[in-house]
Amino acid sequence: MKLSDFKYHLPPELIAQHPLAERSASRLLSLDGATGALRHLQFTDLPSCLDPGDLLVFNNTRVIPAxxxxxxxxxxxxxxxxxxxxxxxxxxxxxxxxxxxxxxxxxxxxxxxxxxxxxxxxxxxxxxxxxxxxxxxxxxxxxxxxxxxGHMPLPPYIQRADEVIDQSRYQTVYAEREGAVAAPTAGLHFTDALLAELQAKGIERATVTLHVGAGTFQPVRVERIEEHQMHSEYLEVDEALCAAVAATRNRGGRVVAVGTTAVRSLESAACGGGKVAPLTGDTDIFIYPGYRFRVVDAMITNFHLSESTLLMLVSAFAGREAIATAYREAIAQRYRFFSYGDAMFITPSPDALEQR
Missing domain, CATH: 2.40.10 (Thrombin, subunit H)
Structure with missing residues (x-):
């Protein structure tokens, strides 16, 4: 595939430069990968997208003032x-x-x-x-x-110096393990109240650790994306996460990754049939269209940069055309983009999942 297949134009004013006053006040664009159907929601509507018995997998890394x-x-x-x-x-x-x-x-x-x-x-x-x-x-x-x-390492597209508010808001409320130099931004929308609401509905929760590196902002510099060399990041998938995934499979629930870092963690630890095995070490997994997802059944994610590896990942999950259409709609509806921006809830296209 060509790099230019993942190019889109974003008006600069849609790049969120500051967080909203409330974490969960973000918008949520729901994309059904099977039909291409879009729904405009608020992030507080997330419980309506999930079913009792589903498993949310969070990345519990904590950003250091790097x-x-x-x-x-x-x-x-x-x-x-x-x-x-x-x-x-x-x-x-x-x-x-x-x-x-x-x-x-x-x-x-x-x-x-x-x-x-x-x-x-x-x-x-x-x-x-x-x-x-x-x-x-x-x-x-x-x-x-x-x-x-040290100062919080805001991404290069946030064109201002870090402020006191970033010490808490460029950090998830469930961050525990220090080591990231970029936030797992899909998790920035969650509040303690929303997590409690999800738990009350019967949504299960588990964690992985992937220390996000600055390489996440590294541009793809080759036209044939298969030739791109992915950066490495430190990862831990433990026995508790593996047991949670197995229990979810047994009860017929879905494994829902919160962010592309959780997706990459789960897929790095995949051992086939929707199962995962404990894994500690570096991962450089590169997911682009043609990849078959072995663990993840749905994902929550922010909007990603044009021609980025993360845009390729979500395109592999929901289909390149479906993602392109969703992004055009998000731009038309003035969604806020990137780290401090709005979010998506995505389910897979029919051919995105491995036979399980």
């Missing part, structure tokens, strides 16, 4: 985006500066872009491909530095 600023000993300004914590005092990171720092370079950190350096510093200890290995001084925990002066 963006830092600083300057080199030469005075050159540096912007750091932590990609992955590799130890108590070490990490891999993207670094933006006029010249790439060499091993041994010390970076004196600032509380904000353009500020004077404070007491914190990091040292470049090496390089792994496009990422730089960073090390905090002996006895200093990197999370301590991030907690003191």
């Amino acid at each position: 963006r830092l600023w600083g300057q080199k000993e030469t005075g050159g300004r540096v912007e750091i985006l932590i990609e992955r914590l590799t130890g108590t005092s070490t990490a891999l990171a993207h670094i933006r500066s006029s010249k790439s720092p060499r091993p041994g370079t010390r970076i004196f950190l600032t509380a904000a872009e353009g500020d004077e350096p404070g007491p914190w510093q990091l040292e470049v200890s090496g390089r792994e491909g496009a990422l730089f290995a960073l090390r905090a001084p002996e006895g200093v925990a990197l999370p301590t530095i991030l907690g003191a002066i």
